Amino acid sequence: MAVDEISVLLATYNGARFLNEQLQTIEAQRVGRINIWAGDDGSSDETLEILASWQERWKRGEFHLIVGPGKGYVENFRHLVIAAASERGYLAFSDQDDIWDRDKLSVAIAVLKAVPLSEPALYGGRTRIVGSDGQMIGMSPLFKRRPTFSNALVQSIAGGNTMVLNRTAANLLAETCELTSFVSHDWWCYQIVSGAGGHVIYDPSPRIGYRQHEGNAIGENQGWQARVKRIAALADGHFAVWNDCNIRALERCRDKLSDESKCLLDAFQDARIGGPSRAVCNLWRYGIRRQTFASDLALYAAAALGKL
Numbered sequence: 001m002a003v004d005e006i007s008v009l010l011a012t013y014n015g016a017r018f019l020n021e022q023l024q025t026i027e028a029q030r031v032g033r034i035n036i037w038a039g040d041d042g043s044s045d046e047t048l049e050i051l052a053s054w055q056e057r058w059k060r061g062e063f064h065l066i067v068g069p070g071k072g073y074v075e076n077f078r079h080l081v082i083a084a085a086s087e088r089g090y091l092a093f094s095d096q097d098d099i100w101d102r103d104k105l106s107v108a109i110a111v112l113k114a115v116p117l118s119e120p121a122l123y124g125g126r127t128r129i130v131g132s133d134g135q136m137i138g139m140s141p142l143f144k145r146r147p148t149f150s151n152a153l154v155q156s157i158a159g160g161n162t163m164v165l166n167r168t169a170a171n172l173l174a175e176t177c178e179l180t181s182f183v184s185h186d187w188w189c190y191q192i193v194s195g196a197g198g199h200v201i202y203d204p205s206p207r208i209g210y211r212q213h214e215g216n217a218i219g220e221n222q223g224w225q226a227r228v229k230r231i232a233a234l235a236d237g238h239f240a241v242w243n244d245c246n247i248r249a250l251e252r253c254r255d256k257l258s259d260e261s262k263c264l265l266d267a268f269q270d271a272r273i274g275g276p277s278r279a280v281c282n283l284w285r286y287g288i289r290r291q292t293f294a295s296d297l298a299l300y301a302a303a304a305l306g307k308l
Contacts, residue, residue, distance in 0.1 A: 003032030004109055005061070005089030006164070009080040010038040011073050015096030016046040018211060021134075023054050025100035031109060035061040035087060039080045041068035047096075077160065077185040078177045085174035089167060093160040093185065099134055099209035107207060108164035115199050120169035122193040124158025124186070125203030127210035134209060143291040147200035149261045152191040153246075153268050154299060155290045160186035161208055169193050176256060180249040183242045191246065195265075197258035240307050243272065264288070272308045279303035 008026055012019065026034065036058060038051050048065075055063040066083055068076040077093060084091070090109055094100075108123040115121040129138040143157050151157070163186060165173060173189060182188035194200050250257070250265055257265065264286055271282035280303050282288070290296050302308050 005033040005035070005087075006031055006092055006105055006109070007035045007037055007084050007087040007089065007170075008092045008094050009077060009084060010036060010094040010096065011041065011068065011076040011080060012038060012043060012047050012051065012096045013041040013068075013073070013076075014043045014045045014047060016043070016050055018097035019047060019050050022094065022096055022098055022100075023050075025098075025102075026094060027058075027060060028102050029100065029104065030102055030106045033061040033089070034105075035084075036063045037080050037084045037087075038063070038065050039068040039076050039083070040065070041073070041076050042070050074184055075181065078181060081170075081174050081177045081185075085171070087170075091165045091167075091170035091173070093163055095161045095210075097211045098161050099130060099211065101207045104207040105164065107203070111201050111203070112164065112166045115166060117166070118168060120172050120193050120196055120198030121166045121201065122163060122169050122189055122198065123165075123201045123203065124163040124190070126206040127159055127162060127208050128206045130209035130211050132211065134211070136209070137212070139206065140210070141291075142204055143202060145289070145291050147190070147194060147202050148287075149191070149194040150264055150286060150288045151291065152187075152194045152200075153264065153288055154243075155295070156184065156187035156190055157202060157291060158186060158190065159210065160184070160189070161210065162203075162206075163189055165189065165193070169198055172196055172198070172256065176249075176253045180252040181245075182249045183245050187246070188249065191250065192253065192256065195250065195257045195261040197261070237307060239302055240272075243308065271303065276304045276306065279306075279308055 040048055051065050055065050069079050111123050112121050127140045128136050131137050176192050267282050267286045268288055271279040280300055283303055290299050
């Protein structure tokens with residue numbers, strides 16, 4: 001029986017405080033072979049010493065330690081995807097400070113195995129929000145609508161730290177990372193896999209503890225205050241800037257998209273430049289929606305205000 005193999009891409013920057021615990025939870029995963037690709041973005045604390053120590057004693061597979069591009073976590077992950085492009089098996093992303101359940105990878109792999117190997121597939125899901133001490137303080141939002149490219153155009157629904165890709169999806173991702181940058185690696189994974197006609201599986205059961213502390217690159221994503229901030233971004237201009245970036249990236253990779261996705265992308269672009277009535281009409285006609293009613297209202301408000 002073949003042993004499952006997975007490459008875990010770990011982006012680090014001054015992460016010494018929690019890095020050992022994160023690597024311990026990766027080492028404890030119930031899968032066959034785990035290859036680590038750690039990209040450090042210029043740490044000035046003990047992160048590099050910790051990674052070097054783990055590299056020496058890693059027994060689960062190979063442990064690669066490379067220099068990051070020094071341009072932030074998004075480019076660090078993009079750099080890692082390209083560096084690990086020749087790997088076999090599955091692909092996963094890891095932050096430097098989370099806590100993984102022991103079955104995080106095995107559950108994802110079991111789900112992905114139900115998809116034919118020739119078709120791109122992405123697994124992602126909810127997270128438990130934990131504090132610096134590892135104690136649970138909340139949950140990320142539960143999304144109930146089916147993952148689709150029409151949703152991916154306007155929303156990211158799963159953190160990269162929850163995601164696992166099959167090899168076909170990983171190869172697709174690597175090809176696109178050579179062509180373009182993007183707003184965030186998790187949103188891009190959702191967009192390009194769904195846009196290519198692949199499978200996106202959302203798990204409502206959390207399998208990691210997403211740690212919140214003062215050093216997070218991305219802040220807390222649960223609770224009403226965080227939700228209000230995300231909805232407000234639809235109307236304050238941030239959403240339009242993100243859409244500009246995403247559309248440029250999707251156009252650079254247009255040949256990877258299905259015909260249906262190309263049509264949706266064109267409709268979304270038309271909505272952004274055609275005035276308020278056309279914007280609202282196109283969103284409705286093509287089913288371009290976010291995951292909740294309140295967020296949909298904010299999306300339509302952004303369209304009406306020319307902030308799409």
